Amino acid sequence: MATDHKNDKILRSSEWFGTRDLEGFLHRAGLKNQGWSEESFSGKPVIGIANSWSEATHCNAHLRGLAEHVKRGVFAAGGFPIEFPTISLGEFFLSPTSMFCRNLMSMDVEEMIRGLPIDGVVLLSGCDKTTPAMMMGAASADLPAIVLTGGPQLKGNWKGEELGSCTDCRRYWSELRAGTITQDDYDSMEAAIYRSPGHCMVMGTASTMGSIVETLGMSLPGGAAVPGADSRRKILAENTGRTAVDLVNKGVRPSDILTREAFDNAIRMLLAAGGSTNAIIHLTAIAGRAGIKIDLQRFNDLSETTPVIVNLKPGGKYLMEDLFYAGGVESVLNKMSALLNKNCLTVTGKTLGENIAGAECHNDDVIMSPENPLSTEGGLTVLKGSLAPDGAVIKHIAASPELMKHTGRAVVFENPIDLKNRIDDPNLDVDKDDILVMKGAGPVGGPGMPEAGFLPIPKKLLERGVRDMVRISDARMSGTAFGTIVLHVSPESHIGGPLSVVQDGDTITLDVESKRLDLNIDDSELRRRLAAMPVTAEFAGFTRGYGKMYAQHITQAQDGCDFDFLVGNTPVETHVEKSSHEAGFNTG
Ligand code: FES
8 A cells, every 4th residue: 555655654545556456457447448547546645636617607707727736736745636526506697596505515525525535625615605505515524624715706897987896886786776776887887896807895695604714723724815816815725735735744634723722813804804694604513523513603793793894895995806915814813813722733734823824914994904994893793682582693794883773563474485576566555664574595495595585675766766675584695785684583483483373563682782672562462473383393394315315304504404303523533445345346
């Protein structure tokens, strides 16, 4: 068997390529068939490149090219790369939602890592769900792993105005509905805003997850903010490939990096960035795969001492390209270093503190100081109360300050279709101080917890100049969206949470400072309504296949919406490929 040339450890890949028998013959033949000489791979760390490239995921469409630069680094460091595809989840095309398939992708990634003849893996991701899905799979498989995202898009530019995807598509959509711009104006924005390779370039979910992964120590310093179109992302890719070989040589696994302290750092980054509410769910799920339970309360606890210092849309002013020029995530972390666990190990082999020491800031308005922040507390707040006993979330940094404490009359929609059908009805009984409530969009009922929580303002109110209202649902919201929007209400309405019994005309109180969300009816009336409510625990639309498995095993938002049976990891040593080969090797 081949050994690790540095540590004399037996490489995992040698189980496939190192034996002089029928199995070894066929494994080697599988590479020689592709034109590789035995010298190219024999005895070398084999690095998988898990590629979520897809033409159906525009944010990841350039990853195929980026993989070639990863390979350069792998070769340069004495390794051998094997690129393979994974499921890819794009926000724009996938039905019913990309979130519906996140766990499926995580299973794909986990089993490919476990099943292939690799010693370590580079995870190529970008669009919203692809990064958490890859992190979840890699944490469960626990083979040396490193993430490389495709980076953010360059700033949009439309008629001389800088635009961020998709914060400004939503803002101008409201203007279109209000009649202040024309359809031709709006159409001409499409190519102007999405003008270069990469993911959405506001501090939406993709940018948040990239920043979080860098903070966790699972990507190289600088990994999050380099634009997808910048040649320095190719250099980053090469260095990522080189580092993957190094991780194998040193035997460093995700379980060495993904500690409770590292997750606290990641939560701090999320809060300091005014990042996406979706990241709460994804971080909880990734931590769950690493055997760490994150309680929702942890986000509030750390929020109290974490100022928002990243001045990016949708809560602030700038875009990811500006963050890159200002010094990137390293600089953010350097400025907030007093709040971090600096001894956490990272993929560089150094601690987080060593990685960020000396990181410079070139624009104090993009990366603000903790002493002069955008907000003195973190950008997200977890709410609880009679309407959300298991929690709800508001991104108050992107909300209207005057609505942070508000009581209003509920205007209720039973599901997203009901909302779509009635929201612009001129006869809808609604006024600016009312609270829009939507049910039926949670993890089970959605299904897949659609990003439908950005409830549109009724057209007749838009025309009167109203641009924000309190809106409440069990849905998620795109990280690029904004407004006084309460999300992730749990338990969701479909499984009988209090949201299911809210009626038109009830009053609801949102109090962000007190972290409360309450339905203002007596306990006895709430119990009476809940008892009378027929409950369907599973989504009735699925009778077979993945959908059925999803409906039976999906957990609620506070548990990360992972499948109950996927929580935790399986040490890779327990994989079964060797015994199954011996029992009957498949030669095709
Ligand atoms: Fe992919 Fe926004 S659509 S990150």
